[in-house]
Amino acid sequence: MLAQSCSTKKDKFINRQFHALGTKYNVLYNGNIALERGKDGVNNEFTENFWELLPVERMKVDEDDIFLPGQTKNADFERAEEKAIKAIQVHGMNFHGKEKNPQIDEAYLLLGQARYFDKRFVPAMAAFNNILNKYPTSDKINQVKIWREKTSMRLDNNEGAIEKLKRLLNEEEIEGQDLADASAALAQAYLNTKSKDSAIAQLTIAAENTEIKREKARYHYIKGQLYNEFGKKDSANMEFDAIIDMHRKIPRSFYINAHIEKSNNFDIANGNDIEFQEYLTELEENRENRPFLDKIYYRIAEYHRAKASDSLSEVYYNKSLRKIRSDQYLRSLNYETLGNMYFDKNSYKTAGAYYDSTLTAMDKNTKPYRIIKKKRENLDDVIYYEGIAQTNDSILRIIGLSKAEQLAIYTKFAEDQRLKALEEKELQEKAVQQQKNQTVAANNFDKRNPKNLGNPPGLSRDLKTLSGNKNNSSFYFYNATTVAYGKNEFLKLWGNRKLQDNWRHSSQSANIANTIQGDSLTDATIEDKLFNPETYLASLPTEQVEIDSIAKERNFAYYQLGIIYKEKFKELELAKSRFEDLLENNPExxxxxxxxxxxxxxxxxxxxxxxxxxxxxxxxxxxxxxxxxxxxxxPQSELSKDENSPEYIYTNLYKQFANEEYAAVIAEAETQIKRLEGDDFVPKFEILKASAKGRLYGFEAYKAGINHIALTYVNTEEGKKAQDIITNAFPVLEKKEFISDDNAEKFNVIFQFENNAGEDIDAFIKILDEEVAKIDYFDLKTSKDVYDENTTFVVVHGLKSIGGAKGFAELLKSEEKDKRGRVVKPKITRPYFAISSPNYAIIQRHKNLNAYLELQ
Structure with missing residues (x-):
């Protein structure tokens, strides 16, 4: 009987029961265990992002989750798939197109689920479709339909999934967990298609019918998030209360986040502040909530900030930062909020530091990152100019006081410095004495306990107590104060000695006395200067030219701050105060x-x-x-960009620059710079003028213009571009040594014209073009290039060697015969010189034509 029942070729009762039992309790049993283990692994890998709308299903699919045929990511899902395939291949009993083993449909369901959770959705769809086609009367048919539509949604067919799930719910009488799963899948499809109001109804059905508490909490939480989006706070709070009532029956993360979301809906204007503070304090002090203190502290900080208690809110933001483990989004929120708070208090340097920390906690390829990055870059200008304004204001304010008032201020300051130095010295001496006492105690302990002398560090608990640990340690080298004091004492005793053998020998101590004496004298001199008010009085500027320069720099900083606050940050009140202060200070x-x-x-x-x-x-x-x-x-003239607008003038001037009308460009740019003083367009005209001067007068003129822009317009785009040119381009452009013709690949023939000679250059170019057109073995071109204000070049480009360039020029000068055999004089007899393209760039850049011609 056993031998006969093993066969899958016989359609007997005993054969069907044998293979059904073997499939169910052996192959599928082990396959389902592997599937559940794999699902647990997926759940453990997935981190809930409660800052965004939660997905209905706890599984994240990344764009880079692409697999080759036969490739899998999770060993447990691979094992589940192998078991399902084994069940189908080994225990399948197909007779006349009908499957006799009632467990094979479950094997296909296991196969589809394993592939689904392994994120191979196309093969999963094939497995589910196989059940629907071959086993339409299966008792698992409704589950299969739900899984197929979930797979369809993963393949971006949300509309088709909605249609089929609605048909399933309308036509079939399903209940319990199947109804919950179908409704949840339909809710996700609605969310994918942005039909959020329709999703709420399906999530309600799913939450009512599922018996899995974790899923019930998820559905309620998503509903609460959706109600908050719609502004229905009372309905949202009912959903969060439903989660809170489940307490320990659900993951703690849902319980805590439900509390936090509910607290976010508190009405600060009309709510009971005392009760709400007690509520938040209870969340904070509950020991079970310790893993979530980062979010709890953040919520408390937000509450205090809304109540305008900035000092308290800052304390809690910092507490939240210290408790964060892996929530980078929360980290960025804390840093950004602190940065905004310091920005509002005009502490721009501190705000900039917080924005820097914000950027380290954000994904670079996101819009919020780019917004913060731009804000941080804009803050560089604010920090720079505020520093200038505050420093120069302080200097000018001190200068405006009488000598007696100045002396009183600096006397107090010097005395404060002296007291701080004394306190620091006392602390150092106490730290050294404490170290000595602890060393004596440790030695005495070792004498009383000889066994401890041979123990490795850390074996004796008493020794560990005496020596402490690194974070709260009395060990000498863990204490920065004692180390610094020790270095000073060593220098006083031994001098500045090299790290070498026999460093204590007398031969090494010849200069100790001088070193000690010199160090003592130096220290004494420094202390005398630091604690002497005359030192600070002497540092004040006294020349009127220097004072005027400080005032001028301060005024320009105020102007730049006004522009930055108005244009970049839209801080109109701050901009207003800076412009008003500027006008009161007698600006340029x-x-x-x-x-x-x-x-x-x-x-x-x-x-x-x-x-x-x-x-x-x-x-x-x-x-x-x-x-x-x-x-x-x-006012309409500004909008229509009329001929007097900077944009219009700049566009026309740039066209003149492209046409090599450099002298005209320089003159007009200077006129516009004077006319538009203080306008944002001035740096653009400066760049254009510097470029035109470089083309007309050479590198040194260009260098002077670019340096002026870099110094005058430091924090404009043009100023930063000028600084980049100085750093990266000038080292290359400064080179004026000519290169060997052997190292060049392109060569030119140059015809030189004097601008005041009255010659028709255009007529010459026309004749030259006709002659060049006869040369078909080179791709030759001509151009007219300005050399300087007195000289213009006509250039033939495209020759391959210096010899070829000279030969071409001589060819132009040679006599020809016409069709009748008569000798015709050459049309071009003008003097020329040949030059490589790199050397031509050098003579144009440095205007050193004569130096080149002397080398030929």
Whole structure:
């Protein structure tokens, strides 16, 4: 009987039962165990991101999850798939197209699930379709349909999945977990298609019918998130309360995040503050919540910030940062918020440091990262100019005081420095004495316990207690203060000795006395200067030229700060104060007009209409011929980009530059720079002028122009570009040594013309083009290049050697015969010189033609 029942070729009752039992309790049993183990692994790998709308199914699919045929990622899913295939191949009993083993449909279901969780959705779809086609009467048919539509959604066929799941729910009488799974899958399809209101109804059905508490909590949480999106806070709180009521029946992360989301819905304006603070304190003090203190502290910090308790909120933001383990998003939120707080307090350097930390916790390929990065870059300018403004303001304020007042301020400052130095010295001496006492105690302990002398460090608990640990240690080299003090004492005793053998020998001590004496004298001199108020008084500028320079630098910093706050940060109040302070400080004429115009625009935006009208009249009356007055009198001119706008003038001037009208470009650029003083377009005209001067007068003129831009417009795009040119391009452009013709690949023939000779250069080029067109074995081109204000070159490009260039030029000068055999004089007899393309670039750049010709 046993031998006969093993056969899959006989359609007998005993054969069917034997293979059904073997399939169910052996192959599929082990396959399902492997599947569950693999699902647990997937769940453990998946980290819930409660900052975003949770997915209905706890599985993340990345774009890089691509597998070759036969390739798998998870060994457990591979084993489950092998068991399912074994069940189908070894225990299948197909007679006349009908399967007699009732467990084979479950084997295909296991096969599809294993492939699904291994993120191989196309093979999974094939397995589910096989059941639907071959086993339509299976008792697992509804589960199979649900799994097929879940797979379809993973393949981005959400519309088809919605249609088929709705048909399943309408036509079939399903209940229990199958109904929960179908509704949850349909909810995810609705979420994928942005039909969030439809998803809520399906999540409600799923939460009511599932018996798995973890899933129930997930469905309630997603509903709460959706209700919050719709602004229905009461409904959201009901969902979060449902999760909180499950308490220890669900993962702690859902319980805590439900509390936090519910607390986010607290009405600060009308709610009971005392009860809410007690609620938050209870969350904080509950020992079970320790793994989630980072989020709890962040929520408490947000509450205090909303109540304008910035000092308390900062404490809790920092507490949250210290508790964060892996939540990089929360880390970035804490750093960004702290940065914003310090920015609002005008502590720009500290704000910049927090923004730097924010960027380290963010994904670089995201829009929020780019926003923070741009804000941080803009902050560089603020930090730079605020530093200048504050420093120069302090200097000018001190200079404005009487000598007696100056002396009183610096006397107090010097005394404070002396007291700090004494305190630091006392701390060092105490630390050294403490170290000595502990060393004596440790030695005495070792004498009383000889066995400990041979023990490795750390074996004796008493020794460990005496010596401490690295974080809270009395060990000499773990204490920075005692180490620094020890270094000083060593130098005083032994001098500055080399690290070598026999360093203590007398031969090495010849200069100890001098070293000690010199060090003592140096220390004494430094201390005398630090604690002497006359030192600081002597550092104050006294020359009027120097004082004026400080004031001028301060005023320019105020102007730049006004522009930055207005344009980049939209901080109109800060911009207003900077421009108003600037105008009160007797600024240069070039800053007055743009500052007044910017103040006019700010007054309008702040609703200060009376001040705006006063400023408008001042600009029109005091500067009637300015561009700003024209804009105020005719606002449409600015919008239409008329011929007086900087954009229009710059565009035309650039066209002249491209046409090599360098002298005209320089003259017009200088005119516009004076006319538009303080305008954002001025650096662009400066760049154009520097480039034109470089083309006309050579590298040194270009270098001077670029250096001026880099120094004058430090924090503009043009200033940064100029600095980049100085750093990276100048080392290459400065080279004026000619290269050997053997190292060049392209050569030119140059015909030289004097601009004031009255010769028709264009006529010459026309004749030259006709002659060049006769040469078909080279790809030759001609051009007219300005050399300097007195000289123009006509150039033939495209020759391959210096000899070839000279030969071509001589060919142009040779006599020819016409069709009748008569000798025709050459059309081009003008002098020329041949030059390689690299050397031609050098003579154009450095205007050293004569130096090149002397070498020929």
């Amino acid at each position: 004429d070039r800053l007055i007009l743009p500052s007044k115009y910017n103040l006019y625009r700010i007054y309008l935006e702040l609703g200060l209409n009376l001040k705006a009208e006063t400023m408008k009249l001042a600009i029109i009356n005091e500067y009637p011929d300015s561009r700003y007055a024209e804009i105020l009198l005719n």
